[in-house]
Amino acid sequence: MSQNIVDREQYRPHIHYTPAANWMNDPNGLVYFGGLYHLYYQYNPYSSSHANMHWGRATSTDLVHWQEREVALPEHKHQVFSGSAVVDWHNTSGFGQGRQPPLVACYTGHTADNQAQFLAYSLDQGVTWTYHDEPVLDLGKQDFRDPKIFWHAASAQWIMVVVHPVERQVELYGSGNLREWTSLSIFGPVGFTGGIWEVPDLFPLEDETGRTHWVMKVDLNPGGPYGGSGVQYWLGNFDGQNFTATTSARWLDHGNDFYAALTWNDLTGRRVWIAWMSNWRYAHDVPTLGWRGAMTLPREVCVCADPDLPTLAQRPVPELQALRQHWTDLQGGGRFSLTEHQAHEVLLQWPALPDGRVILEFHSASGCELSVEVVLEEVVVRRPATVSTTLLEGYSGEHRGKLPSHLTQHDLHIFLDASSVEVFAAAGRIVISDLLFPSEAIREMTVHVSGLEPASFQGELWSLNSSTP
Template sequence: LAQQSTEQWRPAIHFSPKKNWTNDPNGLIYINGNYHLFFQHNPQGNEWGNMSWGHAKSKDLLHWEELPLAIPHGKEYIFSGCVVYDKDHVSVLGDPSKPLLIAIYTADYPNTLQEQHLAFSNDEGLTWTKYAQNPVLSINLKDFRDPNIIYHGPSKQFVMTVVKPWEYTAQFYGSKDLIHWSLLSEFGPQGDVDMIWECPSLLELPVENSKEKKWVLALSSQGPYKKAVGMQYFVGNFDGKTFTNDAPKEQVNYVDYGRDFYAAIPFYNTANTETFWLGWMLSWSYAKEQPTFPWKGQMSLARTLSLVRTSQGLKLKQVLKPDLTKMKPSFEAKNLVLKGSKTLSGMKFLQSKTYVIELKVDAANAKQWGIELGDEAKQNPELTRIGFDEKSQDWFIDRRLSGEIPAPGFDVIQSAPFVAGEDKVMQLVVDRSTIELLAQDGLVAISSLRFPKKKETVRLVSLGGELRIKELRIWEVK
């Protein structure tokens, strides 16, 4: 039976491969005016397997051009990893007259061994040569993966973060030449150790409204519905050798409270002015069942990262990159009072389009408020509800009735706690099947998929009372 293509669900400004499977983003790097995205890819099928690196590039992080397969697998699967710019040719690989990119990734010998391999490219990532003396790092472990590298100025070395998944441990290695690596220290177990640790990264982030910078260790861990969300982070210090967590060992900080945000890693940014990342928008819990064809898997939008001092201590803030809300809105309304549900004139044309909606509210006496995406049916309506619950003080995305439910347990309410003392602002990106809620200026994130089957309208909703909207703005994105 020929499978139907599901282009109606393909996001327009979130990367998805033309065909076949993807999971984690890999080797994110900005160089010579282009953002490069490598990705875990099965070049032969729409399910996990034959793991290789796919490749795409973009000038604006919104529109991606898919390029030929970058690193094909051999006997070894090419698992997740990173790309760095070897500006000074310290590795002494390749052609010294051309810019040199170094990929360091996990070579996976299924069920046997994982070790860190190197490949290099002199043509901006189009073609790669696997280093003849691989591995560059092995500790003879079956599970030892996902290297991510930064250049650490003060200690004049590259620092690799890599995990021992089943030990909930991140390791740090240092190197001057990207080839010889020596162990600096280990971190963990700390925080959430419900599920294995994967895809770590070490980031130095600015603390807003101060001159201070702090180090953040971010990582992914997820699995069948045992745990709802996939990424956590620790805030502390890194001195070139050791990462220390400022918070008590047990404290857990989540990056995103949606089911569909995983394996985010930062761009290796040669301009070095800010730190931004993007993640895989899917969950291992039902990735196999994602009902899309001929592709499976898509990336989140890129998000600029910083830390904010809140009533709950330092919190990660994620702002869209580019910040679409800095553009001129396609529709704007001010000082509205709303009861029940309503479609404003500027919302009528959004059907099946890609857009961002921002709501700034004084909640007044509404019990629950937000945005509803759905059809008009009275019976068996299709509905994705996004908003805030005044009683539980939670932001939420409710996809229980959102259309196709690809796997048991997909039909849930995903919620995130309100950050006390900050404004009630919500920003919602809707890109067909792919939605991202960034609330409270990016202190709260919920990323989620949903698969509507019917044409949907966009409505503002206020339940159980009145909602005072200070400002509503909409940006249609093309």
Template sequence: MTDDADKPVFHFTPQRNWMNDPNGLVYLDGVYHLFFQYNPDGNDWGNMSWGHATSTDLLSWAEQSLALPYTQDEQIFSGSIVVDHDNTTGFGQDGVVPLVAIYTRVTSNAVQAQALAFSLDRGMTWQKYHANPVLDRNSSAFRDPKVFRAADRHGRERWVMVAVEAEQRMLLVYSSHDLIMWAYESTFGPFGDEGVVWECPDLFALNLNGDPSHPRWVLVLSTNKVPDHDSAAFSFTGHFDGHVFVADDAETWRPLDYGRDFYAAVSFANTPDACRIILGWANNWQYAADAPTYPWRGAMTLPRQLELTETGITQNLPAVTEEALPAEPSQTYQADHLEGPVIFDAGRHYRFRLTCTLDDAAEVSVGLLSGAGMPAAVLHYAAGTHTLSFERTRSGRNEFHPRFAEVSSVRLPSSSSPSPSSSPQSLSQSLSHRLELDIFVDGCIIEVFANRGADTLTMQAFSAPDAREIVLSADGRAPIRARVELYDLTQITVANSRMLMLENVAGPPSE
């Protein structure tokens, strides 16, 4: 049991009980809907149901009533939601466009099959399809359907589902004209490491460098090792013709995030301007059940808008989220020769933006959630190797699991160019490297966006309730020019109540 100092305020967490994968992410009538794996009866995994939360900016969330509760005969595993604009299912009534949930039902005999439910009041209440399941392989590991619209080889649009045979490491592709009758299309896999299960697939197009004439397809997969249960999320680029996905390089698994606590990431459907926004579960199956929080357990990551360049996927906050954040920093700091340590009284909910120019021999560290000089987490960058590491081994509360106190790292691409807002005359010619870190600390959740989202790290860190300092320091062997902007995010409050009703946000249902 911990003090609520660990609880985030701008990352969604339920008021109480267990939460894991995000499900059914969808945008409708000005509101983002987050459904999620939820245990309504306790803060351990079990009794899987769909919880529900809503937001207009992906930052402040209102927890709504339980959407799809488990029953004695059925648990509700992961899935997706689509807006059935053309009423292909026939579920719509009186011109109201239905939301349709496609989820994995798990029956008492452990069979996993795909089922439907629909809502005619913008996701507030749900009715299950009377002839469930709609797709059944008589399998104990066929799950996590993600459904979207895509054209076939003849240009005809229809529904496409990607789901996994988790233990066989296979992605299955199906198509349908009405979400009820499904036809098999193809299989992707198996390949990669054995001893893992595949989960939570997503498949979508991204325009290379934002150019609509150069679309590429991206497959997102989460993997969970067995029996160690060490989990992570990965991406592949490739081609999809509406029937078959072909990866550019099926043997190269590119992490979506280089921290230990990023899993089950999937994207929102029906977003404005077709932007691709994902959310993940900020946890790891290896120790999620032991995390020292009560009565809640589990948090979501910040939203991330994905863009594709020649060097890979970048992840940054969507514009709607950036606009909800403070525009002016509460503290600033600048040094032509950083030595340190420089200490900032930051609290436990903040944004810390660090820009450094440094040479090959320089190293810089940022201690987070520090109390009495002992940070619960340390970010360290070595310019000579371009390595950014995240360490949570020295202090903080890490005894609850033997594998929690480990180090994660990523080798950042070399960056020597000043940002457009910097004056070249202000940069010493001897400082050949540039590092930009955008760090969000929210209770026990830390997210790091490096070099404008080229790489990210998400980690949890559990500290003493009064650990509220940031410690910025350098090794002193080489000059480092540094600029800091600190933003207080304490006032961004997650609206964890059921008082924010949808009719007060978005008006009448879509027609």
């Protein structure tokens, strides 16, 4: 095996979706239809750099095992930038034939001097697509993109949320047929405005008391919590015309590598999203060869009715438990071996005591490649520089999330893959998502516990089967 192949495969994920080759970024067109989770994404089929944007395609029956498919929407008179897809159950668009409802994608058509919103439709459950060549929303602007569309039953209309990036605004539009759109309202500028706004989403969630909250999510670049990309959200109300925030803007993920998250349309009973796991600050320079870009693990999204303020929480989808293979008891802490060429899952729980402190260190033969610490109501992930990351500006450092003060128990849920770590704390209220490019493969985890009775510290370590073909 050549050294190039060894280097390329060193960081290929075991449980995160990435195409076999070339560049990938934002998820697009997430929709559940025909028993399949459809995942489209920004894709360059010619190289591992950002250019020539098409919609790549993958499908899954369980949100865990993904099968890469042929390109869905190739470059067509313009680059096919980010967007969304819906099942047009009642054929409001007129694209359907017979009883089969069409899948309709709404995306940004990008040229050097203009961005406008276009449609494409599929009559075979997302396999092949037909372009509707005329734009359905064109303001003659250079920056106007990323439409997320959904059906709003209460006002009996399709809603589109789309960004004006430079103005730091989200505009809401309404339509009865997906072809003709009327402006409803504008949200922003507000919250974090240190970079352009991108990839909005708007959706309702019920908390455990039955109260409905609408979530407005907007990405920005730069201006994130560590200077690069970031994601902010508000909770509030939506009446079919206006979104009114009832909270201030908060960071959705406290790591460096979570961007462009979108929720699946037409998924009944729960809300699930996935994001691009990278950061525009160094996305073009990550040390992979032949491929570049991966998705986060899919996450269920919910709202916790906390005493001080309702809070958005993200939790790994339970379908991931099907990957669990070998189990190790972590009670009391200690030193534990990790299985080579596999991903791992760590679950920890302990009393939230003032003097309690838990530190996890992940070691390769070259030394500590990652640490996760919980102390004084804060989660800290430390990502040191390695020989593979010397060119990645903004890679090394500490990423922090403050835990709620009302907790009586602390918990950590960690997924460690070949080139990433996702840390969920406080039942998903705090999430830290980071790419990880260790000098050598991580072989050992050390769990340091202080200020706690050994029996009160409970934990599990799982090696995970690969979800990739």
